Amino acid sequence: MAIVVRFIPKSMNAGQYNECIKRLGQAGAGAPAGRLYHVCYGSGNNLRVSDIWESSEQFDKFGPTLMPILQELGIDPGEPEIIEVHNIIIG
Secondary structure: OOEEEEEOOOOEOHHHHHHHHHHHHHOOOOOOOOEEEEEEEOOOOEOEEEEEEOOHHHHHHHHHHHHHHHHHOOOOOOOOEEEEOOOOOOO
16 A cells, blocks of 8 residues: 655755755665655755655665665654555646
């Protein structure tokens, strides 16, 4: 079952986010298997991230790559909110 994963970091700015995306790409995880959609939104030091994943298992496989990068960049992602998807409409 697809899930929404919402991260609300205590503080994350565009520089930190952009560097995280760069490092994920360098690690071969810029477009991880099972992630359907990624969005970053907000402003200033209050950027947020929401992803749609095909399953919680696929999201769990991404964690060991993501978490060390966030730690190195000083981003505390907090506890992600994980919500089951009721419906997806593309387009």
